[in-house]
Amino acid sequence: MNSDLFAAENMAEPATAPGMTQQNAKSIKYAVNGECYARQGAMIAYRGNLQFEKLGQGVGNFLKRAVTGEGLALMAVRGQGEVWFAHEAANCFILDLTPGEGITLNGRNVLCFDPSLSYEIKVVKGAGMAGGGIFNSVFSGHGKLSMMCEGNPIVIPVSPQAPVFVDTDAVVGWSSSLQTSLHRSQSLGSMLRGGSGEAVQLRLDGEGFVIVRPSELRPEKSAGN
Numbered sequence: 187m188n189s190d191l192f193a194a195e196n197m198a199e200p201a202t203a204p205g206m207t208q209q210n211a212k213s214i215k216y217a218v219n220g221e222c223y224a225r226q227g228a229m230i231a232y233r234g235n236l237q238f239e240k241l242g243q244g245v246g247n248f249l250k251r252a253v254t255g256e257g258l259a260l261m262a263v264r265g266q267g268e269v270w271f272a273h274e275a276a277n278c279f280i281l282d283l284t285p286g287e288g289i290t291l292n293g294r295n296v297l298c299f300d301p302s303l304s305y306e307i308k309v310v311k312g313a314g315m316a317g318g319g320i321f322n323s324v325f326s327g328h329g330k331l332s333m334m335c336e337g338n339p340i341v342i343p344v345s346p347q348a349p350v351f352v353d354t355d356a357v358v359g360w361s362s363s364l365q366t367s368l369h370r371s372q373s374l375g376s377m378l379r380g381g382s383g384e385a386v387q388l389r390l391d392g393e394g395f396v397i398v399r400p401s402e403l404r405p406e407k408s409a410g411n
Contacts (some may be wrong), residue, residue, distance in 0.1 A: 215297060299331040
């Protein structure tokens with residue numbers, strides 16, 4: 187059969203080494219030799235001898251924050267084989283962390299990650315109950331992590347001389363070394379008159395970067411969907 191469908195960029199080739207690789211802009215391939223972790227429901231295909239286990243709410247650090255809907259519901263993939271992950275055709279990126287580095291991500295933007303990474307859910311300091319991402323996932327250690335973004339992400343450098351202010355509904359993640367606080371850009375009088383719809387932002391100070399998406403879509407009701 188002849189078709190552009192069978193172009194090299196669309197074909198899945200056997201993995202040459204264990205671990206995470208980019209299949210295309212919208213999906214990640216993981217050659218499992220032991221285990222890996224991924225968001226629940228993200229598997230789109232696999233081959234080999236693999237088992238998928240849901241990691242329930244309250245199991246160690248794999249905690250889904252039902253109170254906010256912002257938590258990260260995970261599954262473990264164990265065995266030998268290859269698995270492909272994707273979520274609603276979002277753009278996928280691989281981050282390679284080394285010791286001493288860390289990144290804070292909204293749970294809705296995590297796709298999969300190596301078991302060698304440390305992972306915990308933390309309260310976003312300064313965000314209070316007004317923040318769009320009250321609980322975020324913090325990754326550190328040595329290994330790879332795949333994040334996803336609706337549309338093309340914008341990465342903005344942050345420096346002590348130039349703090350960055352982001353919409354809490356648009357922020358994807360930031361360097362975990364940055365300090366966060368809540369910033370109000372409207373006066374009380376303006377807010378009482380209806381305001382501009384941009385009353386509160388998350389302020390990031392320090393040295394690092396912040397990632398935002400080109401939309402203000404509301405968080406998913408369930409990170410496992």
